[in-house]
Amino acid sequence: MNILVVGPSWVGDTILSQPLLQLLKQQHPGAQIDYLAPSWTLPLLARMPEVRLGITNPFGHGALQLAARRRLARTLRSAAYDQALVLPNSFKSALIPWFADIPRRTGFRGEARWGLINDLHRLDPARLPQMVQRFAALALPPESPLPEPLPRPALQSSPEQQQRLLARLGLTLEKPVVAFCPGAEFGPAKRWPETHFAALANLLAARGCAVWLIGSPRDHAVAAAIAQASTAVNLCGRTDIAEAADLLAATRLVVTNDSGLMHAAAAVGRPVIALYGSSSPHFTPPLSSDARIVTLGLECSPCFKRECPLGHLKCLKDLEPARVCAEIDFARICA
Numbered sequence: 001m002n003i004l005v006v007g008p009s010w011v012g013d014t015i016l017s018q019p020l021l022q023l024l025k026q027q028h029p030g031a032q033i034d035y036l037a038p039s040w041t042l043p044l045l046a047r048m049p050e051v052r053l054g055i056t057n058p059f060g061h062g063a064l065q066l067a068a069r070r071r072l073a074r075t076l077r078s079a080a081y082d083q084a085l086v087l088p089n090s091f092k093s094a095l096i097p098w099f100a101d102i103p104r105r106t107g108f109r110g111e112a113r114w115g116l117i118n119d120l121h122r123l124d125p126a127r128l129p130q131m132v133q134r135f136a137a138l139a140l141p142p143e144s145p146l147p148e149p150l151p152r153p154a155l156q157s158s159p160e161q162q163q164r165l166l167a168r169l170g171l172t173l174e175k176p177v178v179a180f181c182p183g184a185e186f187g188p189a190k191r192w193p194e195t196h197f198a199a200l201a202n203l204l205a206a207r208g209c210a211v212w213l214i215g216s217p218r219d220h221a222v223a224a225a226i227a228q229a230s231t232a233v234n235l236c237g238r239t240d241i242a243e244a245a246d247l248l249a250a251t252r253l254v255v256t257n258d259s260g261l262m263h264a265a266a267a268v269g270r271p272v273i274a275l276y277g278s279s280s281p282h283f284t285p286p287l288s289s290d291a292r293i294v295t296l297g298l299e300c301s302p303c304f305k306r307e308c309p310l311g312h313l314k315c316l317k318d319l320e321p322a323r324v325c326a327e328i329d330f331a332r333i334c335a
Contacts, residue, residue, distance in 0.1 A: 002083075003034070004079070004081045009041075012263040036056075083119075087135055094113045122143075165239070166250060171233070181256035181259055183236070188308075196319070199321040200255065207334065209334070213235055216244075253333045258276050258277075266288035266290075271329075273291075275295070277316035295319075
């Protein structure tokens with residue numbers, strides 16, 4: 001059985017789709033799964049053993065480009081896919097499987113997708129409150145109960161991969177290393193203040209820990225401000241997303257905003273302290289038994305906005321570094 005997965009644009013959502021792939025492999029052990037995804041998530045797919053091939057989806061948000069989508073679909077026809085699973089709910093995301101004449105096209109009802117999706121699921125948010133559950137449900141017949149427990153994301157990262165990367169970046173593990181992930185691609189309402197990260201880095205340095213700042217090139221300026229006010233090492237922009245996962249896997253603990261790297265840290269088995277402000281830990285929690293969620297639970301949150309609609313960002317500014325530091329098991333990470 002040949003299956004095409006049309007994936008989401010966000011790194012975190014891509015990681016949250018791995019349990020769906022695991023369920024597909026359980027049901028069809030010989031299935032060959034290809035994954036259509038934006039270029040920035042393709043390195044992650046190489047760390048998912050369920051995926052045979054990652055295929056670049058070149059279409060940005062809002063770009064219809066019908067002729068280009070037809071051309072890409074024609075190149076996919078030779079794979080003779082039996083089924084496509086379309087994870088985004090947009091009209092545009094369902095076009096390529098339809099143009100490619102894939103006979104079974106699975107997805108939620110979404111926007112104006114009648115005919116494009118012919119294996120239609122109805123989303124019941126009460127039954128499927130989490131993003132990972134919604135993706136996983138597409139592996140099963142509509143309205144079927146999910147297996148309990150669901151498989152968890154598990155990105156591959158070997159000690160050899162980690163050591164090669166540490167050597168290239170000139171890093172050592174002489175001190176216990178704590179990783180900070182200070183970015184959040186969605187927007188500033190998900191970012192703990194740089195001053196708080198810097199203060200926590202100084203508290204950790206006083207305990208004998210090293211701090212690495214991990215993220216994309218877009219996070220470099222935020223990380224530079226943290227590094228300037230502390231001894232943290234700014235590594236943002238020096239790795240691709242799979243190498244960032246290798247760095248996370250080499251650390252003792254990860255302190256992170258609700259971001260794609262939070263899910264990567266959980267998927268490589270690191271203890272995680274996850275900081276939530278405008279988003280909900282009930283919808284996209286880190287999928288790990290070794291994760292602590294720190295949130296103030298203010299009346300105005302979660303608002304799910306890119307920027308604080310009230311202009312104060314108290315949900316994160318009032319989350320003091322000492323409060324986060326109190327969540328750290330120093331005896332464990334310094335052992």
